Amino acid sequence: MADNGKLVKEITSMEDDFAQWYTDVCVKADLIAYSHIKGFMVIKPYGYAIWENIQKLLDARFKATGVQNVYMPLLIPESLLAKEGELVQGFAPEVAWVTSGGTEPLTERLCVRPTSETVFSDFYKDDVHSYRDLPRLYNQWCSVVRWEKETRPFLRSREFLWQEGHTIHATKEEAEARTQQMLNVYADFLADEMAIPVIKGRKTEKEKFAGAEATYTVEAMMHDGRALQSGTSHFFGQKFAEAYGIQFTDKDNKLKYVWQTSWGMTTRVIGAMIMVHGDNSGLVLPPHIAPVQVDIIPIQQRKEGVLEACRKAEAGLIEAGCRVKVDDTDKSPGWKFSEQEMRGIPLRIEMGPRDIAAGQAVLVRRDNGEKTTVSLDSLSEAVPQLLETIQKEMLERATKHRDSHTWTAAGYDEFKDTIANKPGFVKAMWCGDQACEDKIKEDTGATSRCIPFKQEKISGVCACCGKPAKYMVYWDKAY
Amino acid sequence: MADNGKLVKEITSMEDDFAQWYTDVCVKADLIAYSHIKGFMVIKPYGYAIWENIQKLLDARFKATGVQNVYMPLLIPESLLAKEGELVQGFAPEVAWVTSGGTEPLTERLCVRPTSETVFSDFYKDDVHSYRDLPRLYNQWCSVVRWEKETRPFLRSREFLWQEGHTIHATKEEAEARTQQMLNVYADFLADEMAIPVIKGRKTEKEKFAGAEATYTVEAMMHDGRALQSGTSHFFGQKFAEAYGIQFTDKDNKLKYVWQTSWGMTTRVIGAMIMVHGDNSGLVLPPHIAPVQVDIIPIQQRKEGVLEACRKAEAGLIEAGCRVKVDDTDKSPGWKFSEQEMRGIPLRIEMGPRDIAAGQAVLVRRDNGEKTTVSLDSLSEAVPQLLETIQKEMLERATKHRDSHTWTAAGYDEFKDTIANKPGFVKAMWCGDQACEDKIKEDTGATSRCIPFKQEKISGVCACCGKPAKYMVYWDKAY
Numbered sequence: 001m002a003d004n005g006k007l008v009k010e011i012t013s014m015e016d017d018f019a020q021w022y023t024d025v026c027v028k029a030d031l032i033a034y035s036h037i038k039g040f041m042v043i044k045p046y047g048y049a050i051w052e053n054i055q056k057l058l059d060a061r062f063k064a065t066g067v068q069n070v071y072m073p074l075l076i077p078e079s080l081l082a083k084e085g086e087l088v089q090g091f092a093p094e095v096a097w098v099t100s101g102g103t104e105p106l107t108e109r110l111c112v113r114p115t116s117e118t119v120f121s122d123f124y125k126d127d128v129h130s131y132r133d134l135p136r137l138y139n140q141w142c143s144v145v146r147w148e149k150e151t152r153p154f155l156r157s158r159e160f161l162w163q164e165g166h167t168i169h170a171t172k173e174e175a176e177a178r179t180q181q182m183l184n185v186y187a188d189f190l191a192d193e194m195a196i197p198v199i200k201g202r203k204t205e206k207e208k209f210a211g212a213e214a215t216y217t218v219e220a221m222m223h224d225g226r227a228l229q230s231g232t233s234h235f236f237g238q239k240f241a242e243a244y245g246i247q248f249t250d251k252d253n254k255l256k257y258v259w260q261t262s263w264g265m266t267t268r269v270i271g272a273m274i275m276v277h278g279d280n281s282g283l284v285l286p287p288h289i290a291p292v293q294v295d296i297i298p299i300q301q302r303k304e305g306v307l308e309a310c311r312k313a314e315a316g317l318i319e320a321g322c323r324v325k326v327d328d329t330d331k332s333p334g335w336k337f338s339e340q341e342m343r344g345i346p347l348r349i350e351m352g353p354r355d356i357a358a359g360q361a362v363l364v365r366r367d368n369g370e371k372t373t374v375s376l377d378s379l380s381e382a383v384p385q386l387l388e389t390i391q392k393e394m395l396e397r398a399t400k401h402r403d404s405h406t407w408t409a410a411g412y413d414e415f416k417d418t419i420a421n422k423p424g425f426v427k428a429m430w431c432g433d434q435a436c437e438d439k440i441k442e443d444t445g446a447t448s449r450c451i452p453f454k455q456e457k458i459s460g461v462c463a464c465c466g467k468p469a470k471y472m473v474y475w476d477k478a479y
Numbered sequence: 480m481a482d483n484g485k486l487v488k489e490i491t492s493m494e495d496d497f498a499q500w501y502t503d504v505c506v507k508a509d510l511i512a513y514s515h516i517k518g519f520m521v522i523k524p525y526g527y528a529i530w531e532n533i534q535k536l537l538d539a540r541f542k543a544t545g546v547q548n549v550y551m552p553l554l555i556p557e558s559l560l561a562k563e564g565e566l567v568q569g570f571a572p573e574v575a576w577v578t579s580g581g582t583e584p585l586t587e588r589l590c591v592r593p594t595s596e597t598v599f600s601d602f603y604k605d606d607v608h609s610y611r612d613l614p615r616l617y618n619q620w621c622s623v624v625r626w627e628k629e630t631r632p633f634l635r636s637r638e639f640l641w642q643e644g645h646t647i648h649a650t651k652e653e654a655e656a657r658t659q660q661m662l663n664v665y666a667d668f669l670a671d672e673m674a675i676p677v678i679k680g681r682k683t684e685k686e687k688f689a690g691a692e693a694t695y696t697v698e699a700m701m702h703d704g705r706a707l708q709s710g711t712s713h714f715f716g717q718k719f720a721e722a723y724g725i726q727f728t729d730k731d732n733k734l735k736y737v738w739q740t741s742w743g744m745t746t747r748v749i750g751a752m753i754m755v756h757g758d759n760s761g762l763v764l765p766p767h768i769a770p771v772q773v774d775i776i777p778i779q780q781r782k783e784g785v786l787e788a789c790r791k792a793e794a795g796l797i798e799a800g801c802r803v804k805v806d807d808t809d810k811s812p813g814w815k816f817s818e819q820e821m822r823g824i825p826l827r828i829e830m831g832p833r834d835i836a837a838g839q840a841v842l843v844r845r846d847n848g849e850k851t852t853v854s855l856d857s858l859s860e861a862v863p864q865l866l867e868t869i870q871k872e873m874l875e876r877a878t879k880h881r882d883s884h885t886w887t888a889a890g891y892d893e894f895k896d897t898i899a900n901k902p903g904f905v906k907a908m909w910c911g912d913q914a915c916e917d918k919i920k921e922d923t924g925a926t927s928r929c930i931p932f933k934q935e936k937i938s939g940v941c942a943c944c945g946k947p948a949k950y951m952v953y954w955d956k957a958y
């Protein structure tokens with residue numbers, strides 16, 4: 001084993017090859033392993049523990065708004081999928097089809113759910129009768145399958161884990177409010193827990209979800225300046241209700257169709273977290289999400305009293321509510337430092353005989369490398385505070401990075417030049433015509449990320465065609 | 480709406496038709512709904528909240544033994560499934576096959592996982608190199624698909640939710656100990672949290688899991704006397720290790736195959752809970768599992784002060800750590816009582832103007848109907864205590880029921896007569912020959928449930944063939 005403080009498992013630097021750096025981190029920080037089917041990955045204990053923390057925090061936020069969890073069938077009959085024309089057109093090219101069960105061919109083929117609007121609608125049709133039954137605010141945590149051509153861990157895989165919320169309401173206003181409410185839940189969750197700032201806005205017609213009347217999105221910027229759609233919330237109007245016959249008797253005794261929403265966030269946000277916060281030593285985890293927040297590394301651990309002092313510090317920190325471990329393996333301290341850095345553990349505590357004799361420990365922040373010396377007596381107060389400081393400053397740093405990589409472009413030459421040479425978001429005006437979106441994508445590789453709720457006026461005309469502008473739009477190359 | 484205290488949604492009585500009573504409870508207590516594919520059910524919010532509680536309590540017990548959660552691919556290539564001959568023979572007749580992805584046929588068909596020994600083995604093969612990497616104690620919570628012919632909610636469905644633990648070890652002893660340890664986790668969980676007593680034992684060769692060297696089981700008795708296998712733990716020896724090539728370098732520097740286990744518990748235990756504790760008014764939930772433990776029902780709720788007093792009691796009970804709700808809907812108290820009974824909420828608190836004036840409330844236990852009057856001041860102490868009493872007495876009652884429905888039979892006539900006329904377990908001696916198991920099943924419909932760890936000597940000879948006996952076995956008709 002190497003003993004020079006460098007982990008053998010080295011990773012490509014982000015400046016050399018950001019894509020390779022990303023997959024290196026996924027594998028070498030022990031988040032995933034590749035399986036024997038393209039696009040299907042194994043989420044290893046460390047990766048899954050991150051997902052469990054995400055689930056726990058996000059689920060609590062859902063439940064606080066009255067959402068209830070359910071479980072819907074994995075398989076969907078083709079005829080049921082086909083009832084809503086736009087949805088089936090959007091998803092048919094990318095579903096996996098089950099054609100036999102046991103030794104016998106099926107009379108109707110079944111797809112592995114790519115998303116569950118259809119099964120929820122089919123269920124709600126029989127579940128809801130009166131306005132008293134509304135709203136229904138259901139969510140499920142599950143896996144879905146979409147037969148993607150290009151696949152990358154977390155970002156685009158043929159199977160991924162997610163939650164999908166599906167709600168139905170008596171009125172349009174209530175459904176629209178829920179769509180917005182869940183978008184805000186995502187934005188707040190990403191900022192508060194994952195230290196990822198986002199732009200909230202509406203997708204263009206071209207980019208919206210198949211079958212939706214409107215799709216709202218939270219868009220994050222990765223370290224390389226590219227955009228990642230990190231959560232979406234859809235307003236369906238009465239489309240599914242009409243296609244599937246979800247009706248209720250309203251207070252006025254009239255039979256009406258319900259108003260519907262859906263909203264989802266996936267394991268993709270783990271990819272976002274890696275690409276927003278990671279560095280050339282590996283993962284950097286926000287303390288709220290980190291499975292282990294504090295790694296206590298003994299120096300000269302065989303010396304009398306060292307491990308005992310580490311254990312005592314650990315006990316105090318557990319008491320204080322921290323997720324902490326002592327690394328008492330027989331590896332060298334330098335090796336342990338590298339592992340802690342690769343795995344993105346937010347805080348390292350170094351404790352050697354001299355530190356202990358002096359009644360202190362050395363704290364090293366993962367996010368910025370800052371070292372401080374803290375007395376052992378005050379660890380239990382200092383560490384939780386420092387973790388909150390790290391959490392806060394990670395969000396500030398990501399926000400600063402995003403803002404300093406957000407450009408404006410008025411004319412088309414400036415637009416093309418910015419996309420080509422300045423990684424990041426480009427704010428530019430748009431006429432609302434899909435032809436301009438298509439041309440921009442063709443010319444630059446950038447897509448419209450969203451029409452942000454916070455509109456600004458960069459100019460009066462579309463950056464692409466020069467016709468009168470309708471909206472300011474965020475554009476970027478995206479994952 | 481009916482106002483006579485009887486819920487409109489009436490259920491069949493268990494004495495008239497136990498099977499119909501069971502499905503009535505599943506549907507009318509709002510646990511599930513049928514979907515449009517045979518054997519695939521919708522788990523509704525109330526049913527899913529029960530599963531979430533089961534998951535939370537069981538997962539904590541797993542983690543306390545060092546188990547880590549992971550996520551493995553949903554789909555398994557046919558060639559991978561086929562590597563272990565017994566397993567594929569056991570499962571091939573009941574898997575669902577995916578034959579196309581997107582618009583193209585697959586070059587190799589993929590099955591939807593019926594169980595994941597194969598994918599875990601394939602993963603471990605590359606994940607483990609040295610004895611330092613062992614043991615691996617992984618588990619996943621997921622859904623699986625088995626194309627059953629006969630289906631019933633929770634008990635036997637084509638898709639079900641479960642956890643599957645898969646561990647690998649350096650030594651046989653360690654793997655065997657883990658198999659036993661997890662069986663004990665299941666037995667303790669069922670007793671302590673679900674108030675279900677079980678018999679622990681080993682399955683016969685005929686009844687063991689395809690591919691296992693030994694299968695251990697926890698067997699519970701339902702209210703109608705039938706058995707339900709409620710959790711299993713398998714010892715695989717080195718079979719999968721050899722089939723999939725999972726090797727490691729041991730301390731002695733030799734390359735060796737790992738020793739393997741797997742163990743699983745499913746949504747089936749919800750079925751067990753219904754059939755062990757339920758009655759003709761519906762579900763009866765053990766307090767540890769109940770999503771709502773206490774239902775406060777106001778009497779004359781429009782009278783001044785009633786709802787306020789209910790809310791105050793609710794706040795105190797939340798403070799005391801109870802899961803509690805006030806039913807302030809505009810239904811009649813009788814209707815609310817019926818609903819609370821149907822949903823198996825362990826404790827009802829009735830609070831009317833006269834109770835409140837007298838500074839007291841009426842507590843009604845769901846499990847035995849017992850009423851007590853408690854002063855409002857002491858609710859926060861009395862209710863948590865009463866919930867623990869209910870939890871304890873439910874286990875005692877179920878144990879008593881089981882023990883009073885456990886028979887012994889020495890000769891074959893006695894055996895057949897007992898199975899035919901006395902619902903429950905029959906303890907009888909067995910020679911160890913599968914021919915006798917087959918004959919017993921043919922003649923009586925009963926199967927060997929397990930060779931219990933606690934052996935007794937009923938006689939010296941096999942109850943079926945009269946040859947010398949090897950084991951005492953529990954026999955019963957089963958779900």
